Amino acid sequence: MNNFEPRIVAFLCSWCSYAGADKAGSSRKTYPQNINIIRVMCSGRVDPQFVLEAFKEGADGVLILGCHPGDCHYKEGNYNILRRYHFLKKVLMELGIEEGRFKLDWVSSTEDDKFVTIVSEMVKNVKSLGPLRNEALI
Amino acid sequence: MERIGVFICECGPNIKEALNVEEIAKYASSLAHVAFVKSHTLLCAEAGKALLKKEIIERNLSRVVIAACSPKEHESTFMKIAEEAGLNPYLVQIANIREHCAWVISDKVIATEKAKVIIRTAVSRVLLHQPIVNKEIDCTPDALVVGAGVAGIEAALVLAQKGRKVYLVEKSPNIGGRVVRYEDVFPKFECATCMLDPKLDEILHKNNIHVFTYSVVDEVLGYFGNFIIKIKKKARSVSTETCLGCGACFEACPVNVKNRYNENLNERKAIYIPFVGALPNVAVIDRKNCLHFRNKATENTEEKKCEICKANCPFGAINFDDQDEIIEIKVGSVVLATGFDSFIANKIPRSGYGKFENIYTGLEFERILSSTGPTGGEVILKNGESPKSAAIIHCVGSRSKKFHNYCSGVCCTYSLTFAHIIKKKSPNTEVFNFYSDFSLAGKGYHELYDKALEDGVNLIRTAGPDAVEVNEDAGSLVVKYKDAAGKESKLAVDMVILSTAIEPSEDATSISQLFDITLGSDGFFTEEHDKLAPVSTTTGGIFIAGCCQGPKDIQSSVAQGAAAAGKILSCLVPGEKLKLEATIAEIDEKLCSGCKICIGLCPYKAIYFDKEKKVAAINDILCKGCGICSAACPSGAVKARHFTSCEITAEIKEIMK
Numbered sequence: 001m002n003n004f005e006p007r008i009v010a011f012l013c014s015w016c017s018y019a020g021a022d023k024a025g026s027s028r029k030t031y032p033q034n035i036n037i038i039r040v041m042c043s044g045r046v047d048p049q050f051v052l053e054a055f056k057e058g059a060d061g062v063l064i065l066g067c068h069p070g071d072c073h074y075k076e077g078n079y080n081i082l083r084r085y086h087f088l089k090k091v092l093m094e095l096g097i098e099e100g101r102f103k104l105d106w107v108s109s110t111e112d113d114k115f116v117t118i119v120s121e122m123v124k125n126v127k128s129l130g131p132l133r134n135e136a137l138i
Numbered sequence: 139m140e141r142i143g144v145f146i147c148e149c150g151p152n153i154k155e156a157l158n159v160e161e162i163a164k165y166a167s168s169l170a171h172v173a174f175v176k177s178h179t180l181l182c183a184e185a186g187k188a189l190l191k192k193e194i195i196e197r198n199l200s201r202v203v204i205a206a207c208s209p210k211e212h213e214s215t216f217m218k219i220a221e222e223a224g225l226n227p228y229l230v231q232i233a234n235i236r237e238h239c240a241w242v243i244s245d246k247v248i249a250t251e252k253a254k255v256i257i258r259t260a261v262s263r264v265l266l267h268q269p270i271v272n273k274e275i276d277c278t279p280d281a282l283v284v285g286a287g288v289a290g291i292e293a294a295l296v297l298a299q300k301g302r303k304v305y306l307v308e309k310s311p312n313i314g315g316r317v318v319r320y321e322d323v324f325p326k327f328e329c330a331t332c333m334l335d336p337k338l339d340e341i342l343h344k345n346n347i348h349v350f351t352y353s354v355v356d357e358v359l360g361y362f363g364n365f366i367i368k369i370k371k372k373a374r375s376v377s378t379e380t381c382l383g384c385g386a387c388f389e390a391c392p393v394n395v396k397n398r399y400n401e402n403l404n405e406r407k408a409i410y411i412p413f414v415g416a417l418p419n420v421a422v423i424d425r426k427n428c429l430h431f432r433n434k435a436t437e438n439t440e441e442k443k444c445e446i447c448k449a450n451c452p453f454g455a456i457n458f459d460d461q462d463e464i465i466e467i468k469v470g471s472v473v474l475a476t477g478f479d480s481f482i483a484n485k486i487p488r489s490g491y492g493k494f495e496n497i498y499t500g501l502e503f504e505r506i507l508s509s510t511g512p513t514g515g516e517v518i519l520k521n522g523e524s525p526k527s528a529a530i531i532h533c534v535g536s537r538s539k540k541f542h543n544y545c546s547g548v549c550c551t552y553s554l555t556f557a558h559i560i561k562k563k564s565p566n567t568e569v570f571n572f573y574s575d576f577s578l579a580g581k582g583y584h585e586l587y588d589k590a591l592e593d594g595v596n597l598i599r600t601a602g603p604d605a606v607e608v609n610e611d612a613g614s615l616v617v618k619y620k621d622a623a624g625k626e627s628k629l630a631v632d633m634v635i636l637s638t639a640i641e642p643s644e645d646a647t648s649i650s651q652l653f654d655i656t657l658g659s660d661g662f663f664t665e666e667h668d669k670l671a672p673v674s675t676t677t678g679g680i681f682i683a684g685c686c687q688g689p690k691d692i693q694s695s696v697a698q699g700a701a702a703a704g705k706i707l708s709c710l711v712p713g714e715k716l717k718l719e720a721t722i723a724e725i726d727e728k729l730c731s732g733c734k735i736c737i738g739l740c741p742y743k744a745i746y747f748d749k750e751k752k753v754a755a756i757n758d759i760l761c762k763g764c765g766i767c768s769a770a771c772p773s774g775a776v777k778a779r780h781f782t783s784c785e786i787t788a789e790i791k792e793i794m795k
């Protein structure tokens with residue numbers, strides 16, 4: 001169990017959050033490599049299908065990061081994903097996917113530290129949950 | 139058969155030292171459809187770019203993956219090179235192996251493995267990319283400016299360049315906004331009217347600026363590049379062509395009403411010119427108060443309708459039959475410069491405003507100082523005497539939890555300006571400024587503070603904006619205050635001036651709805667980005683300038699007016715087409731069930747319902763490509779170009795392989 005390295009798919013909006021992750025890089029902050037970043041234009045672009053697909057393909061966790069409320073480059077995309085997130089979380093729990101495996105948060109382009117903290121905590125949590133047995137999705 | 143080229147940038151030592159580039163290159167060559175792999179020390183340098191271009195052509199590559207820094211750094215650089223090499227720029231994908239890999243993983247072996255995943259994902263994604271062509275549309279370079287204050291005037295003058303028409307719409311009967319009603323403005327005490335007059339004159343006489351005073355925007359249709367706008371020109375009842383502004387009409391008019399252009403400090407007639415020197419110098423009939431129209435309204439036909447002004451006009455300029463007129467114009471862009479309102483001081487009962495005499499707001503006092511104002515510029519009390527003492531109270535309505543949280547930015551400066559002018563006009567008047575903090579940032583502004591000390595103005599620091607109260611005692615005004623040390627004191631004065639806050643104009647909400655822009659929590663128009671895009675809005679083609687965007691001084695308002703105009707000049711050029719966003723949404727009519735979910739979600743109102751086909755349709759001009767619609771479509775009918783569900787799913791699959 002100790003050697004378990006979870007694989008986490010992270011959807012980052014192209015404006016604030018992707019830039020926040022970039023900033024973690026330019027300031028040479030190291031963080032667990034378990035995170036795999038997919039760029040989307042806005043967090044509101046994240047289709048519930050993508051989340052289900054990621055879990056189905058074997059992801060142990062899914063992270064969505066967007067701009068802070070009020071800062072979305074497209075006015076309200078992050079409010080859209082927020083509504084969808086709460087709903088989707090319930091569906092996932094019905095499917096036996098624990099709450100800690102699915103997370104939504106806001107990271108601005110200057111918040112490299114926050115990005116690193118979110119990623120590190122998520123990896124830690126998912127590690128303690130162990131690998132996802134995803135029969136429900138297959 | 140696809141031929142993908144993978145180019146790995148070593149980024150000097152940045153990537154090279156953190157990853158095993160050779161191993162990565164070998165791995166990339168083993169991937170399906172990869173026909174060519176090459177690493178280079180610095181792909182974004184001239185030599186690197188030349189190599190990239192050469193190899194794309196010579197190796198006959200059909201798609202390209204650049205494994206390098208963040209797409210935020212050089213995606214557009216590499217897309218341009220691909221285009222020069224004859225590839226559609228959207229057939230390029232960036233694999234971010236620097237910011238998301240080399241720089242954040244200290245173990246070289248782990249980092250190398252990670253880079254392989256990133257590149258493999260990019261390769262599988264680029265295979266699905268589709269060429270996208272930027273659409274171009276016809277547009278009009280003409281512009282609409284709403285609000286003829288300093289910001290709007292500056293915008294209109296800058297815009298009125300070769301071949302462009304500018305429509306300037308102003309709701310009041312004259313142009314010049316607030317500033318034209320001020321006398322001496324900070325920091326150099328120059329006369330605002332004198333400063334503005336040549337500009338106003340230019341506005342009125344420039345051939346390609348069409349000024350609509352006493353008019354409002356009634357309807358806005360269309361979008362960036364092609365707006366169709368209806369202007370409602372309210373019936374002025376006086377011909378702008380024949381009226382010379384001689385004043386014969388209002389001298390004769392029997393009706394007196396409060397003159398709001400003098401902050402209701404004196405009266406005007408039912409036919410009037412707001413103040414001496416107002417431009418255009420043409421009278422207007424206030425139909426609500428004019429006897430001619432009031433009699434008509436009650437249909438009292440027996441009594442002869444009043445026509446005194448008409449009888450007295452030597453030029454036959456009065457036209458009682460004048461009607462509101464709707465004028466339709468076509469413009470490509472809009473500058474909103476709709477200004478501000480002043481905080482209504484009687485919302486704060488302890489300010490004494492409205493209860494006692496000789497208490498004035500900042501704007502009222504501006505009129506008192508003006509030579510065209512109610513006292514001809516003399517600082518006098520209601521009884522005609524000059525005040526022995528005056529208190530100027532800062533932050534009325536600003537920096538308050540209950541009213542406006544923000545600092546209005548200009549009150550400290552104008553309060554010190556008032557203090558100086560009072561001292562100049564009547565040196566024996568004792569002046570007391572009650573402030574809690576000074577905000578005097580701006581060229582030449584802090585000097586006003588020194589000037590106040592030199593003039594012998596008493597600067598009294600209070601415990602906060604709420605620590606001052608004005609009462610009346612034995613016929614005199616009494617300022618009760620708690621000073622910064624917490625000590626309570628009282629001071630009797632003859633006159634009080636309240637430095638009232640700048641607040642959003644009363645029509646800010648309706649204007650924001652009309653032009654589909656957003657209002658901030660403070661009620662001012664929201665800019666696209668507070669630092670990098672302060673004069674544009676999230677609605678394409680709508681720009682904002684001056685106090686409608688937030689409190690500011692004259693200098694900044696003028697600068698914003700010019701900036702908004704500059705933006706328009708550079709994006710809408712006569713004879714050129716408007717380039718549209720390429721990565722927008724697209725609807726597959728065969729899949730669309732017509733449920734309209736996407737229509738309600740689009741933040742740009744870019745989706746409409748095609749009633750004939752019974753499907754949703756995208757307006758290419760309004761769509762910005764966020765993809766919210768695509769995520770929400772239950773039948774998968776909306777494709778977000780360049781971020782399609784297929785492309786993203788392919789990325790997920792490849793990561794998890």
Ligand code: FES
Binds near residue numbers: 042043067073078
């Ligand atoms: S663009 Fe960042 S959440 Fe919408």
